[in-house]
Amino acid sequence: MFEIRIHSRGGQGGVTAARLLAMAALHDGKYATACPFYGAERRGAPVVSFVRIDDHPIKVYSQIRDPDLVVVLDASVMETVDVLHGLKKGGRVLINSAHRPEFAGYTTFNVDLTGIALKEKLVVAGSPILNTPVLGALAKMGIVSVDSAKTAIREMFTDERNVKAAEATYVEMSA
Amino acid sequence: MFCQELVIIAEIPKEEYIEKCTSACAGCSSSLTLRYVLKAAGHDSVLVVPACCTSVIQGAYPNTAMNVPVYNVAFASAAACASGMSEAFLEMGKKTHVIVYAGDGGTLDIGIQSMSGAFERGTDFLYICYDNEAYGNTGMQRSGATPLGAKTTTTPTGKTVEKKDIDAIVAAHHLEYMATACSAYPQDIYKKVTKALTFRGPTFIHILAPCPPGWRYPTEKTIEMGKLAVKSGMWVLYEREHGKLTISAPSKAAMKKPLPLEDYLAPQGRFKGIDAKSLEILKQHLAANLKKLTAEEAQP
Amino acid sequence: MKKIATGNKAVAEAVKQAWPRVVAAYPITPQTEIVETIADYVTSGQMKSRYIPVESEHSAMAACIGASITGVRTFTATSAHGLLYMHEMTNWAAGARLPIVMVNVNRSLGPGWNIWAEHTDAMQERDTGWLQVYVSTVQEAYDTTLMAFRIAEHNDVLLPVMVNLDGFSLSHIMQPLDTVEPGDFIPPIHLPHAIDTKNPTGYGGLTMPDQHFLFRWDIERSMRDAGRVIAATEKDFARRFGRSYGPTENYRCEDADVILIAMGTFGKEAEVAIDILRKEGIKAGSMRLRWFRPFPKLDLAGKEVVVIDRDYSFGYGGIVAGEIKAKNHCEVYSVIAGLGGQEVTYDDMAEFVRTRRMGGEFWFGVTGNV
Numbered sequence: 001m002f003e004i005r006i007h008s009r010g011g012q013g014g015v016t017a018a019r020l021l022a023m024a025a026l027h028d029g030k031y032a033t034a035c036p037f038y039g040a041e042r043r044g045a046p047v048v049s050f051v052r053i054d055d056h057p058i059k060v061y062s063q064i065r066d067p068d069l070v071v072v073l074d075a076s077v078m079e080t081v082d083v084l085h086g087l088k089k090g091g092r093v094l095i096n097s098a099h100r101p102e103f104a105g106y107t108t109f110n111v112d113l114t115g116i117a118l119k120e121k122l123v124v125a126g127s128p129i130l131n132t133p134v135l136g137a138l139a140k141m142g143i144v145s146v147d148s149a150k151t152a153i154r155e156m157f158t159d160e161r162n163v164k165a166a167e168a169t170y171v172e173m174s175a
Numbered sequence: 176m177f178c179q180e181l182v183i184i185a186e187i188p189k190e191e192y193i194e195k196c197t198s199a200c201a202g203c204s205s206s207l208t209l210r211y212v213l214k215a216a217g218h219d220s221v222l223v224v225p226a227c228c229t230s231v232i233q234g235a236y237p238n239t240a241m242n243v244p245v246y247n248v249a250f251a252s253a254a255a256c257a258s259g260m261s262e263a264f265l266e267m268g269k270k271t272h273v274i275v276y277a278g279d280g281g282t283l284d285i286g287i288q289s290m291s292g293a294f295e296r297g298t299d300f301l302y303i304c305y306d307n308e309a310y311g312n313t314g315m316q317r318s319g320a321t322p323l324g325a326k327t328t329t330t331p332t333g334k335t336v337e338k339k340d341i342d343a344i345v346a347a348h349h350l351e352y353m354a355t356a357c358s359a360y361p362q363d364i365y366k367k368v369t370k371a372l373t374f375r376g377p378t379f380i381h382i383l384a385p386c387p388p389g390w391r392y393p394t395e396k397t398i399e400m401g402k403l404a405v406k407s408g409m410w411v412l413y414e415r416e417h418g419k420l421t422i423s424a425p426s427k428a429a430m431k432k433p434l435p436l437e438d439y440l441a442p443q444g445r446f447k448g449i450d451a452k453s454l455e456i457l458k459q460h461l462a463a464n465l466k467k468l469t470a471e472e473a474q475p
Numbered sequence: 476m477k478k479i480a481t482g483n484k485a486v487a488e489a490v491k492q493a494w495p496r497v498v499a500a501y502p503i504t505p506q507t508e509i510v511e512t513i514a515d516y517v518t519s520g521q522m523k524s525r526y527i528p529v530e531s532e533h534s535a536m537a538a539c540i541g542a543s544i545t546g547v548r549t550f551t552a553t554s555a556h557g558l559l560y561m562h563e564m565t566n567w568a569a570g571a572r573l574p575i576v577m578v579n580v581n582r583s584l585g586p587g588w589n590i591w592a593e594h595t596d597a598m599q600e601r602d603t604g605w606l607q608v609y610v611s612t613v614q615e616a617y618d619t620t621l622m623a624f625r626i627a628e629h630n631d632v633l634l635p636v637m638v639n640l641d642g643f644s645l646s647h648i649m650q651p652l653d654t655v656e657p658g659d660f661i662p663p664i665h666l667p668h669a670i671d672t673k674n675p676t677g678y679g680g681l682t683m684p685d686q687h688f689l690f691r692w693d694i695e696r697s698m699r700d701a702g703r704v705i706a707a708t709e710k711d712f713a714r715r716f717g718r719s720y721g722p723t724e725n726y727r728c729e730d731a732d733v734i735l736i737a738m739g740t741f742g743k744e745a746e747v748a749i750d751i752l753r754k755e756g757i758k759a760g761s762m763r764l765r766w767f768r769p770f771p772k773l774d775l776a777g778k779e780v781v782v783i784d785r786d787y788s789f790g791y792g793g794i795v796a797g798e799i800k801a802k803n804h805c806e807v808y809s810v811i812a813g814l815g816g817q818e819v820t821y822d823d824m825a826e827f828v829r830t831r832r833m834g835g836e837f838w839f840g841v842t843g844n845v
Binding site: 218219220221223230231233234235236237239241242243244245246247248249251252253254255256257258259260261262263264265266267271288289291292293295296 | 496497499524525527528529530531533534535536537538539540541542543544545546547549563564567670671672673675676677678679680681682683686
C-alpha cells in the first residue's frame with residue numbers, strides 16, 4: 001500500500017487534490033481512498049489529507065502514520081508543522097516551491113505550482129488553484145499515470161485550464 | 176342578523192363526523208366545537224391530534240367515535256406531522272384537508288416550535304387550537320393560555336402572570352387567514368373553518384372552549400360561559416384575512432356595551448377570590464385589547 | 476459505473492434511486508452533506524420529491540411519520556444530538572409501523588462538543604423497534620441504503636430502518652463506488668394501513684392495558700420475521716448486483732480460537748489486525764457485526780471473544796459486549812475504544828487481542844485502568 005499525506009491550509013484545495021489523486025489511481029486500475037482529517041480548523045489553518053493507493057481493497061481507516069510520500073502545497077506550514085513526521089526512511093517529499101530544500105534521508109522534489117497556476121490564470125477568488133497542477137507533479141513522480149490524472153481532472157472540472165496547468169507542471173518539474 | 180344566522184344553520188350539513196359515543200366530560204365544549212369543525216371540513220379530511228383531551232374523547236381502541244381518519248401523534252409534533260402529511264397528499268395530487276386539532280398546551284407551549292416551523296414553511300393545512308386555558312387532560316394544570324388570576328392545580332392561589340398572546344405570535348407569521356372563535360358560536364365556527372379551508376397554505380383558528388371541570392362551573396352553563404366571555408369582551412371574535420382585521424358580528428355587538436368582566440368571572444370557581452390587583456389588570460388589558468382591535472379594524 | 480464518492484454522497488445517490496416521495500430533514504454535522512445533496516437533487520429536478528426543510532429533528536421524524544402514513548416512501552438523515560432530539564418520534568414511527576428509512580451518521584454526544592464518530596447515539600435508539608445496520612465502506616453504505624427501503628417496506632416487516640455510518644471516517648472518506656440500476660429491486664410501496672378518507676380509521680389513539688401489549692408483541696414478531704426478509708433481500712441483491720453481505724462479515728473465523736468483534740469502520744480495519752495476528756501464529760478471526768437489530772445469532776460457542784465497543788452504558792459496560800454475553804455462551808474481553816473519534820489503529824486492535832484478559836474490561840488510552 002502506498003500512503004500519501006498532503007499538507008495545505010484550509011481553503012487551498014488539499015482535500016480536492018486528495019480526491020483527484022484517488023480518482024486518478026482508480027483510473028489506473030488500482031484501489032484508492034482519500035480522506036481529509038477533520039479537526040476544528042478554519043480557513044487558513046494548516047490541514048492534512050490522506051490518500052492510500054493499493055492493488056487490493058483498502059481496509060484501513062485510521063490516519064496514515066508513516067507515509068511513503070508527503071506533499072506540501074503550502075511551504076509556509078513547515079514553520080509550524082513537522083511535515084516529515086513519520087515519513088518512511090527514504091520516503092519522498094514534494095514541495096510547492098521554486099527552490100528545493102534538502103531533507104537528510106529523504107528524496108525531495110519541488111515545483112512552483114503557484115507560479116504555474118498564476119501563469120495559466122488558474123485563480124479563484126484571488127487565490128491560485130493548486131489542486132489540479134499538483135496532479136501533473138504526481139504523475140511525473142509516477143504515482144499515477146498522466147492520462148488518468150487528466151481524466152480525473154476532467155471528471156471534476158470543465159475548465160480546460162486545469163488540465164493545461166497539470167500538463168505544464170508535468171513538463172516543468174524535473175523528476 | 177337573525178336571518179343571516181338562519182341561513183348558515185340551514186347550510187350546515189346534517190352529516191355527523193362525531194358519533195354520540197365520545198368519552199368527553201359532560202358539558203365539554205371542545206367536542207361540540209369539533210363537531211362543527213368537521214361538518215365544515217367534510218369527509219375528505221384528516222385530523223392530526225397531539226396529546227390533548229381529544230386524544231381521549233375519540234374513544235379507546237378498537238373503537239372510535241370519529242368518522243374521519245384521526246392521526247394521533249406525540250405532544251410537540253402535530254404541526255410537523257401535518258406538514259409531512261400535507262406534502263404527501265400534494266405529491267399524490269390529493270386534495271384532502273389536513274387539520275391539526277390541538278389544545279392550548281399543544282399549541283402555545285410544547286407545540287409552538289413545530290407550529291411556527293410549519294407556518295413559516297407555508298404548509299397547506301389548517302391549525303385549530305381549542306383553548307380551555309389549562310392542561311385539561313392531565314387535570315387542569317396551568318398552561319401558557321391560563322389567564323392571570325385563574326386557579327389551577329399548579330397555580331393554587333391564582334396565576335401570577337398573564338396569558339400568552341399566541342394570536343400576535345401567529346400574526347407575525349403573516350398567514351393569509353387567521354381567526355378566533357368560541358364554542359358558544361357554532362355558526363361562526365362553521366363559517367370560519369369553511370373559509371379557512373379555501374386557502375392554500377397555512378391557516379389558523381383559535382377557539383375558546385370553556386371547560387366545566389377546569390373552570391369550575393355547572394355543566395349546563397357551558398354555552399353561557401362562552402357567550403359571557405364574548406359579551407364581556409374578554410374573548411374577541413375576529414378574522415384576519417390577508418392582514419386585514421374584521422371583528423365578527425357577535426363581538427361587534429358586544430363591544431358596543433360590554434358586560435362587566437365580573438359577570439364572566441363570578442360563575443367560575445377558578446376565579447373565586449381573585450385579588451383586586453389582578454382583577455384590575457385584567458380589566459385594563461381587556462379595555463386595551465378592545466381599543467387595539469378597534470383601531471386595527473379601522474385602518475384602511 | 477465506477478466513481479469516487481464520500482459515504483454521504485453514496486447515501487444520497489441511493490436515496491435518489493429509491494425515490495422517496497417525501498424527505499424531511501434537518502442538517503447536522505457530519506450528516507449535512509446528505510441532506511444538502513438531496514435538497515439539490517430535488518431543487519434541480521433530478522429527484523421529483525418533496526423536501527421539507529423542518530425546523531428540528533423532532534419535526535423531521537414527525538413529518539416523515541405524517542407523510543409515511545399516507546402510504547408514500549419517506550427518508551430522513553440525522554446524527555447524534557439530532558437523533559436524540561427525535562427519540563420520542565423514533566418510538567412513534569416504529570410503534571405506528573411506518574417503514575421510514577433513516578441514515579444516521581454516528582457521532583458522539585455532548586458535552587463537550589465533539590463531532591467525531593461514536594456509536595452511543597444509535598445505541599440509545601436500540602429499544603425503539605427500529606432495525607439497525609452498521610456499514611463499513613462507501614459501497615456498503617450505498618448498497619445497504621437501497622436494501623433498507625425494500626426491507627422496511629416488506630409487509631412482513633413494516634418497521635423503520637436505521638442505516639449507520641461512522642462520522643467522518645466513513646461519511647467523509649472518498650472510496651470507489653459502483654452504482655447500479657435498481658430497476659424493480661425495490662417494489663412499489665404498499666402500506667396496508669395507509670390513511671384512506673373513504674374508510675376512516677383511528678390511529679394511535681387510547682389503547683387500554685388489555686390491548687397495548689399485543690401491539691408491542693406484534694413489533695417483536697415482525698422483528699423476528701425481519702431476519703428472514705433481510706436474508707432474502709441481500710440474496711436477491713447479490714444475485715442482481717453481485718455484492719453480498721449478511722448479518723455479520725466474518726474474516727478467517729473458521730478455525731479461529733479468538734474472535735475480534737467490532738462494528739462499522741473498526742470492523743473492517745480489524746481484518747488487517749487479524750492478518751498481523753495470524754502471521755504471529757495467533758489463530759484469530761474477525762466478525763464485523765452488521766445488523767444489530769434484529770440481533771443476529773452468532774456462532775461463538777467455546778470461543779474467546781474480544782469486543783470493541785465504540786459506545787458505553789455507564790454503570791454497566793460496553794453495550795455490544797453486553798449483548799454478546801447475554802446471547803452467547805462464550806468468554807468476552809470488552810474493549811472500550813474510539814469514543815468521540817479516538818484514533819484506533821489496526822496495531823492497537825491486534826494488541827487488544829494479544830493482551831486480552833477474558834472476562835475483563837479495558838478502556839483504551841486510559842492510564843492506570845484495571
